[in-house]
Amino acid sequence: MAVFVTRRIPAEGLRVLSQAGGCLVQQWDSEEPVPRAELLAGVAGKRGLLCLLSDRIDREVLEAAGPGLKVISTMSVGFDHLSLDEIKKRGIRVGYTPDVLTDATAELSVALLLAACRRLPEAAEQVKNGGWTTWKPLWMCGYGLSGSTVGIIGLGRIGQAVARRLKPFGVKKFLYTGTCPKSECAAEFAAEFVPLTRLAEESDFVVVTCALTPATQGMCNKDFFGRMKKTSVFINTSRGAVVNQDDLYDALAHGQIAAAGLDVTTPEPLPTDHPLLSLKNCGMVSDIYCQLSVRAGSDSAAHRECHVCHEKHHGSAGSQQPAGRAARGAHAPRAAAVTARAPLPQSSRTWRSLPWRSLVDQSCASSPLQQHASGACGEGTVL
Ligand SMILES: O=C(O)[C@H](O)CO
Numbered sequence: 001m002a003v004f005v006t007r008r009i010p011a012e013g014l015r016v017l018s019q020a021g022g023c024l025v026q027q028w029d030s031e032e033p034v035p036r037a038e039l040l041a042g043v044a045g046k047r048g049l050l051c052l053l054s055d056r057i058d059r060e061v062l063e064a065a066g067p068g069l070k071v072i073s074t075m076s077v078g079f080d081h082l083s084l085d086e087i088k089k090r091g092i093r094v095g096y097t098p099d100v101l102t103d104a105t106a107e108l109s110v111a112l113l114l115a116a117c118r119r120l121p122e123a124a125e126q127v128k129n130g131g132w133t134t135w136k137p138l139w140m141c142g143y144g145l146s147g148s149t150v151g152i153i154g155l156g157r158i159g160q161a162v163a164r165r166l167k168p169f170g171v172k173k174f175l176y177t178g179t180c181p182k183s184e185c186a187a188e189f190a191a192e193f194v195p196l197t198r199l200a201e202e203s204d205f206v207v208v209t210c211a212l213t214p215a216t217q218g219m220c221n222k223d224f225f226g227r228m229k230k231t232s233v234f235i236n237t238s239r240g241a242v243v244n245q246d247d248l249y250d251a252l253a254h255g256q257i258a259a260a261g262l263d264v265t266t267p268e269p270l271p272t273d274h275p276l277l278s279l280k281n282c283g284m285v286s287d288i289y290c291q292l293s294v295r296a297g298s299d300s301a302a303h304r305e306c307h308v309c310h311e312k313h314h315g316s317a318g319s320q321q322p323a324g325r326a327a328r329g330a331h332a333p334r335a336a337a338v339t340a341r342a343p344l345p346q347s348s349r350t351w352r353s354l355p356w357r358s359l360v361d362q363s364c365a366s367s368p369l370q371q372h373a374s375g376a377c378g379e380g381t382v383l
Contacts, residue, residue, distance in 0.1 A: 002026065003048035006034045006055050009075065023048070040064040052076060058083040062090060077101050078239060080212040099157060106161030108285070109207055109237045112261030113166075115283050117205070117233045118142040119259070122280050143204065143231055143258055146170035151203030153196070153219075154178050154210025154238065155185055162207050163189045175199045178210060200227035205235065212239035220244065225251035233259045240266035245276065252279050263287050 003017075005027040017025050026042060028034040033054040034042065043049055043065040051057055053076040062069065062083075073095040074082060087094060115121060119142050126132045126140070148171055152159045155176040163174055167189060174191035176182075181193035196219065200206065206228065210216050220236070221244040228234070234257055236243055245266060251257045259281040265274075268287060276282050 001047045002045060003050065004042040004046045005050045006039060006042070007031075007052050009050070043069070047071070048073070050075065053078055053081050056081050057087070059086045062086055062092070071095070078211060080239060102157045102161050105158045105209070105237050106165055108263060109158070109162045109209065109235055110165045112237065112263065112283060112285065113205060113207065113233060113235050116235065116259040116261040116281075117145070121283050143233060145205070147172045148204040149173045149175060149202050150205045150207065151175040151177070151199035152191070153199065153206065153208045155182050155191065156209065156211070158237070159207070159209040160185050160188070162209060163191065175203060179215070196224065197227055200224050201229075203232060204229065205233050208234075208236040208238045208242055210238050210242065212241050216242050218242070218244050220248065222247040222250070225256055228257045230255060231258050233257070233261070235261045237263050240264040240268060249275050249279070252276075252282050259283070
């Protein structure tokens with residue numbers, strides 16, 4: 001039984017696959033996304049596909065795979081890159097990895113929000129360029145959370161985790177919007193379900209944590225930003241396509257809103273000369289799979305969470321890592337637990353064949369990746 005893996009995944013993940021029997025795994029063993037032609041060739045005749053959010057799995061891919069494809073497992077929380085209609089039509093089971101990034105995304109959302117409202121990147125720049133000359137009462141004033149109204153677009157797992165973290169800052173009111181009210185979750189924050197327009201008008205902080213769907217695509221547009229207060233801060237950690245970027249640029253450049261913080265854009269990454277990157281009031285960081293939290297010598301949830309990117313954070317014993325990663329030396333105790341393998345140069349792309357038991361079971365009731373990925377996830381999740 002044959003499986004195609006579309007990217008270099010953590011060594012521990014491959015070990016899970018290799019310890020299982022009965023299947024052959026073919027892998028695009030690179031840090032870079034698999035080129036479309038290689039994806040189409042790689043998936044041909046396969047029973048299973050393990051992909052990432054950068055792989056568009058549409059009719060063309062499914063046709064290239066042929067009728068033998070029975071399961072798709074995506075190592076991602078979002079699944080907007082999967083053409084679910086086409087997949088369902090063919091009776092293919094899908095697994096994904098919800099919850100592995102909930103805490104990390106919530107922390108990053110709060111970090112972006114605080115950085116934007118307290119203008120941290122600008123202030124840091126002023127320290128470096130000599131702009132900070134003396135203490136000035138009206139200089140670098142920001143926008144506080146205390147007594148504020150926070151509007152959350154999409155009060156799902158991540159939206160709730162954001163609200164939970166923001167509440168102790170003295171937020172006065174939470175608003176939320178989405179497909180339907182979620183009274184039970186909302187009760188924890190006394191959050192009020194409101195239409196999008198009201199959320200835009202009344203919120204001092206808007207945090208977008210919804211899924212990308214046809215209904216949410218381009219939802220934060222000229223009309224939306226036009227309704228926001230001039231002192232409001234906009235945070236998006238969901239998907240870039242939820243926002244009309246030209247409209248966001250105009251709103252930021254013309255002072256329609258105060259600031260924005262993003263870890264998602266269209267495309268990702270933005271070209272370095274993109275107008276949004278020229279704005280002082282727009283903070284941007286890279287997307288989050290590379291930013292999972294780790295903690296040395298602990299078996300905490302945060303630690304389990306980083307199993308997804310074990311090799312990245314802990315490093316293979318003896319591997320030559322870039323300084324940035326090596327500098328996270330606090331993870332050394334765990335390094336010994338990771339199977340050493342010769343580091344491959346970035347540019348190296350080789351095919352691997354490994355046995356994989358997990359897909360033998362044709363019911364494929366859970367995603368092998370997900371079972372591996374997070375104890376916190378519990379049961380594999382199948383769409
Ligand atoms: O969908 C996901 O897994 C996340 O957006 C990755 O950052």
